Amino acid sequence: MLRHLTLRDFVIVDRLELEFSAGFGTLTGETGAGKSILIDALALALGERGDAGVVRAGCDKAEIAATFDVGALPEVAAWLDENGLDVGDELLLRRVVDAGGRSRAWINGSPATVQQLREVGEWLVDIHGQHAHQSLLRADAQRQLLDAHAGQGDLVREVGVAWKAWREAEQSWRTASDGAAALVREREQLEWQVGELNALAFTADEWNELDIEQRRLGHAASLIEGAQYALSVLAEDEGACERQIDRVATRLAGLAEFDPALADVAGLLGSVQAELSDAISTLRRYTDHVDLDPARLGEVERRIDAILAQARKHRVQPIDLPGLLAGWQQRLGELVAAADLDALQARVETLHAAYLSVASRLSAGRRQAADDMGARVSEIMRQLALSSGRFEVALLPVENAAVYGLEQVEFRIGGLAGNEAKPLAKVASGGELSRISLAIQVLTSRSASVPTLIFDEVDVGIGGGVAEIVGRLLHELGQERQVLCVTHLPQVAARADWQWQVSKANRDGVVLSAIQPLDEDGRVREIARMLGGVEITGITLQHARELLRSTPATT
Incomplete structure (x- = not known):
């Protein structure tokens, strides 16, 4: 149920905190x-x-925060867990709208989307607007109300899927039937193209390997000449580096006996000799x-x-050919499947x-729910001074099966x-409707x-004894649920178990709205105002007290 609501700079409310x-x-x-600002x-x-x-007006943003007790709603806990949000006995929904119209939302302190607010909200609050009787004339609204009464929401979604x-x-079957010839031509073309690339048997890795091998084979003569020249200079000529370094190292090693400072240089030259020897061996x-291999070079270049x-x-890069082939193979598989009209x-x-x-299971549930709903609404109508009225729910078969089932x-x-x-x-007047x-x-x-159920002035057009019955019905509903009703009827x-008064005042030239919880005396005066208008007399006060005394209190 709704526990707490905070408003900041919302329409004509500067700051408001309410405990429900x-x-x-x-x-x-x-x-x-x-009164409807709260809703x-x-x-x-x-x-x-x-x-x-x-x-x-004049503010940067509006902020609303609502806290709900969800300890008895395991489906909410499951939804929060599925969406990676904190799970607990309390649920905090927060929404901020800035002066530019941009909106942000949070659930239990974590950023959320507006769609997520709507999803979780379906388990928390049901708002019946003051124009609900107008939407009641729409066929889709009537169908949704019947399905809700039947508790068939999951089955409705299953029918839609x-x-x-x-x-x-x-x-898919119609497309395949209508375009069979075109599909055959496309398939033949793809089969030929796939066959060509399959015969090529080319992979992306091979392209890099071919490039390296082609450059090596194409420059084989230069590579051999260069390697042989290096060997001559380093080891094979009369004045080769290896011999010269060996002579220098030997002489310095002998001189190091007379001056140890040359020992380090001799040691470094020893390391150079070892490295040079490895290079020569390589x-x-x-x-x-x-080796020169013109035949292999020709094979690589032809490839x-x-x-x-x-x-x-x-018209692709060589490295993209394997991906092109994979796409053609996938499309060819689709065309093969599409060509099988019997399977489709x-x-x-x-x-x-x-x-x-x-859909038949949904229809059976609707038939059962239609009879029950007709009888129950008729009973409530009799309580609302429509004793001659009889409510019925008709199920009209649709000509073609629809996403919502087999009947309207x-x-x-x-x-x-x-x-x-x-x-x-066609039969109900505005008040009756x-x-x-x-x-x-x-x-x-x-x-x-x-x-939590909220009724926003749904009692428009009702008065007298009927208003008392409406109040009794909502009071009975409040024993099972949390019910909030915006009303202009004193009856x-x-x-109500509790009552709040909405007032509007001019503060420093700014019109602001406020909500005040009423105690017993406050309720008497407010109900008296609702009974008698601006001027409250002793008679209206007495009438208000009698109305409250005749109401069985639960709080």
């Missing part, structure tokens, strides 16, 4: 005081779109093995020419059968304008698993 309680709470105040801020923390308009797989396979081995010819033909058609039929299987959902009302049940939009919407929302909220506010 369990049960049913209401948010009341004068029209235009900003808007919470929606932003839960991933709704935000822009620069939410930043209070199966439908997509079936349609993609069907598209050169002799090199000259023994290096290089063949590789370069293929590279020029396909069999796959379409298999995936279609899989879709029908899972249509909410119908019977009894309000005759006995025949007709689509909701508000009450029907509230009945559906109360029912679906009971079916939902989220711990609803009086049923």
Whole structure:
């Protein structure tokens, strides 16, 4: 449940910190005081779109932080763990929007995306807006409400996945059928090209090896001449370095007996002799093995020419030929598979059968849920002074199977304008539609698993005794969940376990909104204001006390 909400420089709120309680709470105040600002801020923390308009005038940024108790929500803990976020009994969502409209988000102190806020928010809060009765007229909204009541969210997603797989396979089969001739031509071309490169049997490593060998063989004469010249100078000529150094070293070693200072020089020359001897031995081995091989040079150059010819033909570098071949082989495999129309058609039929299987299970669940939802909403409607009304959920088969299943959902009302049940939009007036919407929302909220429910002026168009019943329904809902309702009805506010008042004041020329928790006396005066308007009389105060006394308190 929602525990704490902090707002800074949000719309007309400078700073606000709120501690939430369990049960049913209401948010009341004068029209235009900003009662819905709290809901808007919470929606932003839960991933709704935000822009620069939410930043209070003259400020750099708006910030919202919401803390939830999630100790009893193992699915939230699992989601946090899957996303590499800290897991605990408390969950902190934080959102910042700057004056330029840029947004940043955090979950438990770690940077997060707005999409992640939305994902985790689905387990935390369900917000019913004041225009919910308008969206209730849409077919997709009706279908989603029925599926939510049936608890078939996972099955709906499974149907969508199966439908997509079936349609993609069907598209592949159509493409292969329509372009069979073109695919055959492409396949023949690729087979010839792949055959050419396969025959070349070229690898990227070979190109480097050929380059080294070609340079060595091409300069073999120069290499032999150079090695032999080095041997002559170092060891074989009459005045070769090896002999000269040996004579110098021998003479200095003898002189070192008379002056030890020459011993170090003699030692260094000894090292030079050893290094020089190794170099001479290496050169002799090199000259023994290096050889002029015009035949091999010709083979290497012909091989290089063949590789370069293929590279020029396909307009790539020689080293890129193996990658080109791999891409052609992959495409050729796809074309071979696409050419097997019978296999493609069999796959379409298999995936279609899989879709029908899972969609049929969804349909069965919808049929069962439709009867239950119709009976329960009808019962709540009778409590809301719509005793002649009868709520029904019709399942209309779709002509072609759809991503959402085999039927569309249509909410119908019977009894309000005759006995025949007709689509909701055609039989309900504005006030009736508000009450029907509230009945559906109360029912679906009971079916939902989220711990916090928020109703933003969903009681518009309701008054009198019906308002008292609405308050009772929300109070009963508050015994199972945490419920917050923005309301203008004193009968609803009086049923609350706790109540906050929203006010707006001019502070140093700046209009600011504030929220004040109300004690018992404060609630009496606020409900009296809601009953009687600006001027509060003794009669309205007495009426307010009677409303509160008639309400069974839970806190």
